[in-house]
Amino acid sequence: MSPFTTWDIVRNLLLATQWTVLLSLIAFAGGAVVALAALLARTSRNRWARRGTVFYIELFQGTPLLMQLFLFFFGLSLLGLNVPPWLAAAVALILWTGAFLAEIWRGCVEAIPRGQWEASASLAQSYFEQMRYVILPQALRIAVPPTVGFSVQVVKATALTSIIGFVELSKASTMITNATFQPFVVYGFAALIYFALCWPLSKSSQLLERKLNVAHRRH
Amino acid sequence: MSLIAVTEVRKRFGANEVLKGINLDVAPGEVIAIIGKSGSGKSTLLRCINGLETIDEGSIMVAGAQLADDELHLRALRLKVGMIFQGFNLFPHLSAGRNVMLSPMVVKKISAKEAEAEARARLAQVGLEHKFDAYPDELSGGQQQRVAIARALAMRPLALLCDEITSALDPELVNEVLQVVGKLAEEGMTLLMVTHEMRFAREVCDRVVFMHQGRVHEIGPPDIVFESPKTLELRQFLGMT
Amino acid sequence: MAVGLDFGALADYAPVFAKGVAVTCELTLVVGGLGLALGILCAWVRTQGPRVIRPFVSIYVELIRNTPFLIQLFFIFFGLPAVGVSLGEMEAAILAMVVNLGAYACEIIRAGIEATPRGQYEASASLAMSRLQTFRYVVLRPALQRIWPALTSQLVIVMFGSAVCSQIAVEDITFAANFIQSRNFRAFEAYIAATLLYLALALLLRQGMRMLALVLFPRRRAVR
Numbered sequence: 152m153s154p155f156t157t158w159d160i161v162r163n164l165l166l167a168t169q170w171t172v173l174l175s176l177i178a179f180a181g182g183a184v185v186a187l188a189a190l191l192a193r194t195s196r197n198r199w200a201r202r203g204t205v206f207y208i209e210l211f212q213g214t215p216l217l218m219q220l221f222l223f224f225f226g227l228s229l230l231g232l233n234v235p236p237w238l239a240a241a242v243a244l245i246l247w248t249g250a251f252l253a254e255i256w257r258g259c260v261e262a263i264p265r266g267q268w269e270a271s272a273s274l275a276q277s278y279f280e281q282m283r284y285v286i287l288p289q290a291l292r293i294a295v296p297p298t299v300g301f302s303v304q305v306v307k308a309t310a311l312t313s314i315i316g317f318v319e320l321s322k323a324s325t326m327i328t329n330a331t332f333q334p335f336v337v338y339g340f341a342a343l344i345y346f347a348l349c350w351p352l353s354k355s356s357q358l359l360e361r362k363l364n365v366a367h368r369r370h
Numbered sequence: 371m372s373l374i375a376v377t378e379v380r381k382r383f384g385a386n387e388v389l390k391g392i393n394l395d396v397a398p399g400e401v402i403a404i405i406g407k408s409g410s411g412k413s414t415l416l417r418c419i420n421g422l423e424t425i426d427e428g429s430i431m432v433a434g435a436q437l438a439d440d441e442l443h444l445r446a447l448r449l450k451v452g453m454i455f456q457g458f459n460l461f462p463h464l465s466a467g468r469n470v471m472l473s474p475m476v477v478k479k480i481s482a483k484e485a486e487a488e489a490r491a492r493l494a495q496v497g498l499e500h501k502f503d504a505y506p507d508e509l510s511g512g513q514q515q516r517v518a519i520a521r522a523l524a525m526r527p528l529a530l531l532c533d534e535i536t537s538a539l540d541p542e543l544v545n546e547v548l549q550v551v552g553k554l555a556e557e558g559m560t561l562l563m564v565t566h567e568m569r570f571a572r573e574v575c576d577r578v579v580f581m582h583q584g585r586v587h588e589i590g591p592p593d594i595v596f597e598s599p600k601t602l603e604l605r606q607f608l609g610m611t
Numbered sequence: 612m613a614v615g616l617d618f619g620a621l622a623d624y625a626p627v628f629a630k631g632v633a634v635t636c637e638l639t640l641v642v643g644g645l646g647l648a649l650g651i652l653c654a655w656v657r658t659q660g661p662r663v664i665r666p667f668v669s670i671y672v673e674l675i676r677n678t679p680f681l682i683q684l685f686f687i688f689f690g691l692p693a694v695g696v697s698l699g700e701m702e703a704a705i706l707a708m709v710v711n712l713g714a715y716a717c718e719i720i721r722a723g724i725e726a727t728p729r730g731q732y733e734a735s736a737s738l739a740m741s742r743l744q745t746f747r748y749v750v751l752r753p754a755l756q757r758i759w760p761a762l763t764s765q766l767v768i769v770m771f772g773s774a775v776c777s778q779i780a781v782e783d784i785t786f787a788a789n790f791i792q793s794r795n796f797r798a799f800e801a802y803i804a805a806t807l808l809y810l811a812l813a814l815l816l817r818q819g820m821r822m823l824a825l826v827l828f829p830r831r832r833a834v835r
């Protein structure tokens with residue numbers, strides 16, 4: 152019999168879950184900042200800013216996240232920097248999250264009627280004033296459900312960082328499996344923990360969406 | 371000296387030339403109605419004067435501010451002319467009062483207190499001081515349009531551009547908006563308005579511009595334009611043939 | 612700081628990459644077909660199938676959509692043998708990907724089905740069609756046409772996800788890159804090449820789906 156009880160397995164998995172949560176938070180917060188900058192550049196009047204942003208977004212949405220992780224992990228060391236897995240993981244995930252959030256938010260900005268841009272322009276507001284006081288406050292409201300929904304993708308994406316050696320829930324599962332020879336139990340529990348993290352986010356995204364639709368119909 | 375000087379303005383959308391050399395001078399305090407068939411370029415002309423469209427040729431000057439395609443010039447121009455839209459375009463996330471206060475505060479950097487006093491005064495001017503805290507979706511169309519007028523006035527413009535501002539309203543709400551505009555005209559505001567309200571145009575305006583196929587086809591005082599139109603097109607437009 | 616990139620070092624390994632591309636393509640095609648079929652089946656159950664099995668489909672969909680693919684793959688490849696179900700790496704990869712795509716496709720297709728105007732059902736009923744016939748002949752095609760772009764994006768995501776299958780020794784593009792960099796120590800070049808291959812395959816896949824749509828939906832406009 153294995154000297155590990157089920158409780159040992161679960162406890163160790165939960166310990167590793169901290170890192171999954173932390174990395175998710177970092178990726179999401181950092182990604183949001185990048186996305187906001189990308190959004191402003193993407194909708195600005197400067198053609199080069201727009202082109203550069205499109206390129207960034209297409210690049211990160213158009214290639215596998217695992218490749219991005221490898222490239223940051225090995226690429227930064229090629230520059231002579233010694234990158235620990237957590238750093239490569241964080242940088243890649245932030246940029247990946249930023250690319251997706253930027254597109255989600257752009258959709259929300261574009262859902263704001265053109266009249267709002269024209270009215271604020273006719274009141275002599277600059278691009279940033281229009282964005283800050285008129286467009287973003289409205290876009291933000293409709294952006295909440297899909298943004299929460301995307302946070303689920305971020306949590307799940309952190310699992311890939313195990314492949315470049317960052318020890319979070321997935322990596323810990325593999326390590327515990329190697330010690331206990333109980334893959335069914337270990338991966339089963341790992342799946343349940345991920346589910347416990349993601350499902351509330353999915354559900355609240357759906358509820359928020361429904362609430363917004365009801366509010367919309369009332370007006 | 372004219373307040374608004376439109377000189378040889380041409381505007382194309384792709385291959386479609388919508389304005390074909392427009393000349394128009396508006397004196398301070400003058401009230402001008404623009405009439406014409408759908409698609410004759412009335413809205414486009416107003417939008418050009420507010421810098422919402424770029425022009426391909428010619429020039430537009432408003433009280434010394436030249437229309438140009440950069441933020442500094444646009445801002446200077448828009449500080450001098452306000453615009454009222456057919457669809458109101460109130461900011462739905464802000465109360466009526468906040469709608470009026472926003473631009474004076476962020477563009478002109480005046481204090482919140484002053485902006486609020488100004489907003490209350492402008493709302494009173496359009497008869498809506500009691501709706502300061504109401505949100506746009508709690509107002510009727512006529513009230514929304516009057517808030518939009520107050521919002522434009524709060525920027526202290528030298529002229530107002532109005533593009534069919536009563537066309538989206540139920541018939542019984544048209545008058546409350548026209549009354550506000552009529553009062554502005556009396557008080558000496560310079561107005562350039564596209565309208566289908568011929569009776570109103572006749573009573574209030576100093577001059578009427580008839581646009582046809584991207585040109586100023588006829589222009590003159592209302593009694594002449596309406597009583598004895600010179601061209602066939604205007605006669606047809608007025609239903610006189 | 613000398614940054615030497617040397618893509619010439621990759622030339623010798625072209626056959627390895629070729630094999631990888633073939634495997635990734637095979638995975639994507641097989642999984643695309645099976646996953647789409649599973650998605651249609653589940654979407655049918657969730658919208659008009661037998662009420663008793665609807666909750667099970669919901670649980671399946673929620674479970675898959677709220678856990679990482681990596682864990683699903685490991686559970687199937689490493690976990691299932693513990694309860695007596697042993698699969699080869701290729702079978703495990705295909706099973707995991709089909710199960711994964713099926714859940715996402717189910718939700719996408721369901722949205723397409725729910726957008727069917729009521730009049731379509733009423734007209735079919737008035738023509739004495741059964742519910743299944745209505746679904747098969749009236750509802751399904753326009754529903755698929757409505758959500759084809761979303762389905763295409765999901766298929767691309769699944770193909771990108773297949774990179775993870777290299778972790779159970781499926782010899783796909785990522786496996787090839789891993790193999791090569793372990794031989795010539797040119798990690799960066801190997802992964803750049805792999806990334807470009809994925810980029811190209813994604814373009815091809817989108818083009819393929821566009822052409823497939825032309826065949827499947829010869830009439831241009833879907834009923835809205």
Ligand SMILES: Nc1ncnc2c1ncn2[C@@H]1O[C@H](COP(=O)(O)OP(=O)(O)OP(=O)(O)O)[C@@H](O)[C@H]1O
Nearest residue numbers: 383384386388406407408409410411412413414415
């Ligand atoms: N953004 C645009 N892009 C392309 N064509 C446009 C655009 N805006 C206007 N047009 C075209 O310019 C022409 C004049 O339009 P405009 O809106 O100025 O007419 P109008 O006189 O205001 O008509 P209406 O009485 O219907 O409001 C029309 O043929 C219209 O199709």
Ligand SMILES: [Mg+2]
Nearest residue numbers: 412413414534
């Ligand atoms: Mg018009």
